[in-house]
Amino acid sequence: MPTVDFVFSGPALNTFGEFVRCVLDGEPERADTVPGILYERNCRDPCFRKAVGAERDIDDFFLPDYDSFFEALQVHPEPRRTGTSKPMLFFETSRGCWWGQRSHCTFCRLNGESMAFRSMAPDLAVRQFEWLFGFAPAYTAFFCTDNVMPRNYAREVFPRLDPPPGAEIFYEVKAR
Ligand code: SF4
Incomplete structure (x- = not known):
């Protein structure tokens, strides 16, 4: 679907940060190797198609930056x-x-x-x-x-x- 760039499957508190790091480094394609991030390049690969992002402990406390x-x-x-x-x-x-x-x-x-x-x-x-x-x-x-x-x-x-x-x-x- 051309209107969808990336999909974050499952918990994304870890994977979204990793994705932003890839983009800021000028290497968004590196995100294709992170389980829980799907893109048209990796979405047919069985290793990534069913993968979900890692969970983060609810008590792993941090203050959002607004x-x-x-x-x-x-x-x-x-x-x-x-x-x-x-x-x-x-x-x-x-x-x-x-x-x-x-x-x-x-x-x-x-x-x-x-x-x-x-x-x-x-x-x-x-x-x-x-x-x-x-x-x-x-x-x-x-x-x-x-x-x-x-x-x-x-x-x-x-x-x-x-x-x-x-x-x-x-x-x-x-x-x-
Ligand atoms: S109470 Fe729980 S199981 Fe029921 S609709 Fe809400 S979230 Fe879902």
Whole structure:
């Protein structure tokens, strides 16, 4: 398909970084040798066709670099000024699904590789929230990419938070 350049199969936190390194080195074709990255040159090779990127531990904690996102908003301030959009900062605290690993919802197409639930340790999650809150008052909307909110966070994380005025935190939850 000519409109698709590269496909990242499975977890991409490692493979995407490797891919960017190849591009910055001026050797994008080197990415053809990385399992989990598919391109028209390697997609028919059985070794690569079914390969997925390596998983990264959920507690392998790092702070995302949002600088280029902030710079882009500076260049295009219209949506904020007119109130047509509210920028959100995305973050992750878990992967997989604690419900789906014992009773997979029939309509669910998420978690093709692993339904096993892995959630960030509460201390790390608190640290990540404190870092996010540091972007207030400019940014007060925080969007979690988790499939489902970790159940222990209601007891072990949220009571420890001191969100800034007007903060909004989005999580998907599993209704009982
Ligand atoms: S709760 Fe959500 S993520 Fe989990 S199995 Fe159901 S639809 Fe999928």
